[in-house]
Amino acid sequence: MLRLSREEISQVMQEKLVKHGVPGDVAADCANLLVENSIDGIYSHGVNRFPRIISYLDKGYIKAGNVPTLVESFGAFEKWDGNLGMGNTNAKFCMDRAIALAHTYGIGCIALRHTNHWMRGGTYGLQAADAGCIGICWTNTQPNMPAWGAKDRRIGNNPLIFCVPKEGGHVMMDGAMAQFSYGAIESARLAGKQLPVPGGFDTQGNITCDPAEIEKTWRVLPIGYWKGSCISIMLDMMAATLSEGNSVSEVGKLGEDEFSLSQVLIAIDLKRITPNYEAIVEHIIQDIKASERVDENTQILYPNEPCYISRQDNLQNGIPVHESVWESILAL
């Protein structure tokens, strides 16, 4: 495992993006956002994902030079078209708009259509929190999970993000509506391990922790069974209607690759609304940390705290990148 500096990784990725047609300012933003994800320990949606971005540029799913354009503005709400531009810079731009609206109206809401994979949804929650705002956002995805009571995959594992600002490390839930990602299921199988809790159905129709069985059916479980199925449907429906963009079903019709998604990004100006919010946040965290532990040696972390632990390590010791991933990036 290499441990590289943020500057080195970002520089290389920027050069590769420019080489594949991305304007310099978009390339810089895109690369820096990806590096931040790896710094936070979200490798799957950080540097590791870079080759797929280049592939999507080459396939024309991502239109290198396109940026979002305003479709409609109505007070604290704006509808934008992503014009199939770069997914993470599109989402960053729209959360910036939501923050600006929140500074004016208390709350701001952006619906974004025809955009691309935003990588780590938490990026935009943290962005809102950096501006003293609560960040709420979600995206739809390809159809990759069966609805509750169904066998074939017609709903998305649509991630939902809630982020509250906190000095020294924002508090954030950033979670997909599937109990486990396909990547996590594959990793468990390759490691010869069972999943820690049930993750899907086996070929007999029973709920199982066995990743190999789940990979045979691809009937992955939503969080909370019927509840996560319902949340997933609602997130898709809100994103598709507010943006007038593609629903999960329509994204599925575009083919095997995932592009032209619909997203919603909301910011609420907490710092202005409740200037002493920090004390409330701290009180809640301290109460939870004071819980009686299941394992005395395992402290209870607040949502997103694991990322700050990774962050400190990676900033001090370099960002971990697999040799094979780095070689494939250098060859792009």
Add this chain to the structure above:
Amino acid sequence: MLRLSREEISQVMQEKLVKHGVPGDVAADCANLLVENSIDGIYSHGVNRFPRIISYLDKGYIKAGNVPTLVESFGAFEKWDGNLGMGNTNAKFCMDRAIALAHTYGIGCIALRHTNHWMRGGTYGLQAADAGCIGICWTNTQPNMPAWGAKDRRIGNNPLIFCVPKEGGHVMMDGAMAQFSYGAIESARLAGKQLPVPGGFDTQGNITCDPAEIEKTWRVLPIGYWKGSCISIMLDMMAATLSEGNSVSEVGKLGEDEFSLSQVLIAIDLKRITPNYEAIVEHIIQDIKASERVDENTQILYPNEPCYISRQDNLQNGIPVHESVWESILAL
């Protein structure tokens, strides 16, 4: 089981509320909202809950004559104090404010503190949808669930509601962050049944479907295990900071009964933003309904569709009320 008319039930409950000090207009609103929940088949948060409301009035948790007062207004955001008034009429009032703000600003957000149990959270989602808006709302609760990795109960089973308007029956997720309510766990035990999926931990620290075991530990499971734990914490943190009201921890300090809660109610004017939203909603629903079924004879229902099925039955045949519940209400 009695099958009573909506008018009869509402009339009796209004009289009892007035007898216990509630002003006539609040009593009418409160009773009608409760009856609607029973019509929709949500009996636990409908008529069945009425005796507890009277008990809370008598104990002084609910201040019969109090209504919400505005703390602060900032564009599309308002902070209200519920003054410990009636929970469901307070929440209804605040969703009305959110809808009014949404009609002006596209989106409206209300934070409400010092309020009481809103009964069925879905009430306010449906209220937003009736006005052509997307409704998003949540409340905190007593501490009644352990955080992930903890044994003692310090987080809430905070329900989260997403509702999208649809002609003939709105689409809605209305779900608490616990996989099962205490009531559902008790009902399963009384019926001698196992829960259909794991609902908590047994005395050995293992995840179990056995309701009797879960009642020994009260270590109920959040939906999606660590994910629901994180969502619960975020919902509480957002409600407490935006309203400057009690967090779950502080509600717990008030004693065994649940009062003085914090809530957030958001409306987005979908009808104005995307006038043709109905077609998008219908497309998503039809796609999901066309899924390959696990059980050929069990059709796949859209979120909240089961309530519309109950609704039609109950409006035609009368609202089911247990004799014992009705007798206890008549005696109040």
